[in-house]
Amino acid sequence: MATVSTAAHRRARAGRPVGAVPTALLLLGALYCLFPVCWVLIAATKSPGELFSTATLSFGTGFLDNVAELFAYRDGVFWLWAGNTLLYAGGGALLSTAVSAVSGYTLAKYRFPGRDAIFNLLIGGILVPAVVLAIPQYLLFSKIGLADSHWAVLLPQILHPYSIYLARIYAAAAIPDSLLEAGRIDGAGEWRLMSRVAMPLMVPGMVTIFLFQFVAIWNNFLLPFIMLGDDGKFPLTVGLYTLLAAGANQPALYNLILTGALLSIVPLIALFLTMQRYWKTDLSSGAVK
Amino acid sequence: MRANRLGAALAVALTATLASCGSGEPTESPEAAQSPAATQDAPQGPVTLTYWTWAPNMDKIVEVWNKDHPDIQVTVSKQAGGDDAAAKFLTAAKAGNPPDLVQAEYQHLPSFIAADAVADLKAETAPIKGEFSEGLWGLVTLGTDAVYGIPQDSGPMMLFYRKDLFDEYGIAVPKTWQEYGEAARTVRKKDPKAFLGTFSSKDPGAFTGLAQQAGAQWWSISGESWKVGIADEATRKVADYWGALVKEGAIDDMPYFTPEWNKALNDGRLLSWPSAVWAPGVLSSNAPKAKGKWAVAPLPQWNAGESYSGFWGGSSTAVSAESPAKAAAAQFATWLNTDPAAIGLLVEQAAIYPAATKAQSALGAAPEYFATQPDFWQQAAAVSAGARGFTFGPNVGVTYNTFRDAFDKAVQNKTSFSDAVQAMQDATVADMRKAGFQLAS
Structure with missing residues (x-):
C-alpha cells in the first residue's frame, strides 16, 4: 500500500510536464463544451437591437425584458411547454428506468429459453438510431389512434435498448448470485427478491439510466415534432422551434428563443448537480469492492 | 442552418417512407374527392376543424370567426413554418390524420397535390377567383382547372x-x-x-x-x-x-x-x-x-x-383531402382570405401582405421601419401587379x-x-x- 502511494506520488511529481498535455486537452474539451453555453447565457441578455450589433461576448441590457416578453408570449405558452417537457422527460424517464431495471435484472439473473435471443435483439436495437424510427412509429400510432396524444411521445421512449443493456451489465456486477440464493433459502418469493434485494442494489445504476433518459427526452426534437399536431402538447424543443421557423415573412424571434433555450437548460443543470452524489456513491462502492 | 439540415434529413426520411408505402395504397377515387355537396347539405351539429398555421396571432383572428359561426368551430394549432411544416403535413396526411386546414406555401402546394393530400376547391372558390391577380391564382391552380388552395399572402x-x-x-x-x-x-x-x-x-x-x-x-x-x-x-x-x-x-x-x-x-x-x-x-x-x-x-x-x-414566399390556405368537413373548411378559408374584416386582421395581427388585390390597395400607413417612404404600399401594389406567373x-x-x-x-x-x-x-x-x-x- 505504502509503496504504491509513494510510487504514485513520485510519478505525479516527475510526470508533471507529461500531465500538462492531458490537462490542456481536457481544458480544451471543457472550453469546447462550455463555450456554447456561455454564448447562450450572454446572448440571452441582449435586447433584439443589441443581438446583432454589439460584440459577441459583451453582455446586453435586455435580459429581464426578454424574460418578461417570453413569459408573456402567447399568454404564457412557455410555461405550458415547460410543463409538457417535464411530464415527458420526468414521466418517460421514470417509466423507462423501471422497465429497464426489471428487464436488465431478469436478463442478468435468470436463465430461460430465448434469453440470449432477446438480449441479442436488444443489442441490435441499440444500433438503430431513434431518429430512424420516428416516422414508422408515427404511422403506427396513427393506426391505433394515439397520434397527437401525450402517450405518443411517452410510450416510444419507455423501451430503450441501451438502458436495458446498461441495467443488465449493472445487475450482473452489483447483485451477487449468492445473495439471491440466500434469499431463496430463507423463503423469499421472486417478487420479494427483486423488490427488496435486487432493486436497492441497483439504485446507482438506475440513477444513471434515469439521468440518461431524462436528458435524452428533454432534448428530443424529432419524435414530438412528428407525433404532435396540437401546439398545446408541444414540449419546449418543438415549441421554441415554432418561434425560430416563424415563416418566411416573419422575423425569427431570436431574443425569445435564446432566453427560452437558456431557461430550458437550467432544470437540467440543477438535476445534474443534485443527482451527482449518487454517481459518487456508485464510484466509491465500486472501489470498496 | 441546423433547421435546414434537419429539414433535409426529414425530407429524405419521409421520401423513403412514402416511397416504400406509397405504391400499395389505393388513391382516393375522384368521386370521393369531388363530392363536397353531400356533406355541405347535412352538417351534423357543430363542426370542429383543426387548422395548422404558423402565422402569428392566428388564434385571435380565428376567435372572431368562431364567435360568429357557432356551427363551425376552428381550432388553431401553431406550427413551425418552412420546409419542415410541409414534410410534417405530408406525413400526417399519409398516416390518415391530417388537420382539416393547412397553411401551404406556394412552392409546397404541388407536392401536397401529388400526394393527394389536399382537396380540389373548384366549386367553392368559383365566386372568389376574381379577388386575386392571375399570377397568384396560377400558384394555387398550377395552370389546371382545379383549385387547391386559397391565396393568403404573397411576396x-x-x-x-x-x-x-x-x-x-x-x-x-x-x-x-x-x-x-x-x-x-x-x-x-x-x-x-x-x-x-x-x-x-x-x-x-x-x-x-x-x-x-x-x-x-x-x-x-x-x-x-x-x-x-x-x-x-x-x-x-x-x-x-x-x-x-x-x-x-x-x-x-x-x-x-x-x-x-x-x-x-x-x-x-x-x-x-x-x-x-x-x-x-x-x-x-x-x-x-x-x-x-x-x-x-x-x-x-x-x-x-x-x-x-x-414572388419570393407567400402561402395559401388549403383543405385536406381527408377532411370530413371540406365544405365547412372551404367556407372558413374563403372568409379568412377574402372577407375585408378578416384580411384587416391578417394584416394587423399576423403582419402578412395580403394576396387579395383589393386588400393590397387598401393598405394605409407604411411600415414603421420605412416611415420615410409614405407610398410604400402603393409601390408594393404596383409591383405586385407586375409579378409574373409561375408554376x-x-x-x-x-x-x-x-x-x-x-x-x-x-x-x-x-x-x-x-x-x-x-x-x-x-x-x-x-x-x-x-x-x-x-x-x-
Whole structure:
C-alpha cells in the first residue's frame, strides 16, 4: 500500500510536464463544451437591437425584458411547454428506468429459453438510431389512434435498448448470485427478491439510466415534432422551434428563443448537480469492492 | 442552418417512407374527392376543424370567426413554418390524420397535390377567383382547372436599398440589372469594405423569384405529364449575371439571414437587398440600427422600360383531402382570405401582405421601419401587379436542396452558375422519374 502511494506520488511529481498535455486537452474539451453555453447565457441578455450589433461576448441590457416578453408570449405558452417537457422527460424517464431495471435484472439473473435471443435483439436495437424510427412509429400510432396524444411521445421512449443493456451489465456486477440464493433459502418469493434485494442494489445504476433518459427526452426534437399536431402538447424543443421557423415573412424571434433555450437548460443543470452524489456513491462502492 | 439540415434529413426520411408505402395504397377515387355537396347539405351539429398555421396571432383572428359561426368551430394549432411544416403535413396526411386546414406555401402546394393530400376547391372558390391577380391564382391552380388552395399572402419582390448611402456615394437607383452591376462596382470603389449586395447560395426562394422576373417557367403541366425547364434561357441568364458579379468581386457572396449578414446590414456594409414585400419585418428585427435609412424601389429590369417582378414566399390556405368537413373548411378559408374584416386582421395581427388585390390597395400607413417612404404600399401594389406567373413542381424540395449544394460549390470555386442551374434541372428530372411522374420531353 505504502509503496504504491509513494510510487504514485513520485510519478505525479516527475510526470508533471507529461500531465500538462492531458490537462490542456481536457481544458480544451471543457472550453469546447462550455463555450456554447456561455454564448447562450450572454446572448440571452441582449435586447433584439443589441443581438446583432454589439460584440459577441459583451453582455446586453435586455435580459429581464426578454424574460418578461417570453413569459408573456402567447399568454404564457412557455410555461405550458415547460410543463409538457417535464411530464415527458420526468414521466418517460421514470417509466423507462423501471422497465429497464426489471428487464436488465431478469436478463442478468435468470436463465430461460430465448434469453440470449432477446438480449441479442436488444443489442441490435441499440444500433438503430431513434431518429430512424420516428416516422414508422408515427404511422403506427396513427393506426391505433394515439397520434397527437401525450402517450405518443411517452410510450416510444419507455423501451430503450441501451438502458436495458446498461441495467443488465449493472445487475450482473452489483447483485451477487449468492445473495439471491440466500434469499431463496430463507423463503423469499421472486417478487420479494427483486423488490427488496435486487432493486436497492441497483439504485446507482438506475440513477444513471434515469439521468440518461431524462436528458435524452428533454432534448428530443424529432419524435414530438412528428407525433404532435396540437401546439398545446408541444414540449419546449418543438415549441421554441415554432418561434425560430416563424415563416418566411416573419422575423425569427431570436431574443425569445435564446432566453427560452437558456431557461430550458437550467432544470437540467440543477438535476445534474443534485443527482451527482449518487454517481459518487456508485464510484466509491465500486472501489470498496 | 441546423433547421435546414434537419429539414433535409426529414425530407429524405419521409421520401423513403412514402416511397416504400406509397405504391400499395389505393388513391382516393375522384368521386370521393369531388363530392363536397353531400356533406355541405347535412352538417351534423357543430363542426370542429383543426387548422395548422404558423402565422402569428392566428388564434385571435380565428376567435372572431368562431364567435360568429357557432356551427363551425376552428381550432388553431401553431406550427413551425418552412420546409419542415410541409414534410410534417405530408406525413400526417399519409398516416390518415391530417388537420382539416393547412397553411401551404406556394412552392409546397404541388407536392401536397401529388400526394393527394389536399382537396380540389373548384366549386367553392368559383365566386372568389376574381379577388386575386392571375399570377397568384396560377400558384394555387398550377395552370389546371382545379383549385387547391386559397391565396393568403404573397411576396412580390422589390429592391430595398440604403437611401442615405446611395445619396452619399452619388448612386442613382438602378433601373436595370446592368445599372445594378455598375452601381455595385461604384460602391466597391467608394468604400472597399462595403458591397452593393450579396448573392445567397442558401436561399433558393430568392433565386427562384429573380428567375420568375426574367420569365422563367421551371415546371408546367400539359395534360397528364410534367415539363421541367429549370435550365431555360431566362434562368441561365439570371444565374450567369450573378455569377459574373460574384466572380468579379463586385458583390459579396455571404448568405442571407446569417449573423454576419445581420451585422453587415447594421454596419451599413450592405447597401441593397433584392427581397420581397415582407422585408421590413426582417430588417426591423435584424438591423434595427438602420431604421429610416432604407427605401424601396421596383426591382431592376432586364430590359429598360419593363416592369416585371417575381414572388419570393407567400402561402395559401388549403383543405385536406381527408377532411370530413371540406365544405365547412372551404367556407372558413374563403372568409379568412377574402372577407375585408378578416384580411384587416391578417394584416394587423399576423403582419402578412395580403394576396387579395383589393386588400393590397387598401393598405394605409407604411411600415414603421420605412416611415420615410409614405407610398410604400402603393409601390408594393404596383409591383405586385407586375409579378409574373409561375408554376411550382411536385418536388421543389429536391430542386431547392440541389440549388444549395450546387451554388455553394459554384460560389466557393467561382465556377459557372449556369452549370449549377443545369445540376438543378438534372436532379429534379431524375427525382421526378424515380417518383414515377410522367415527363414530357
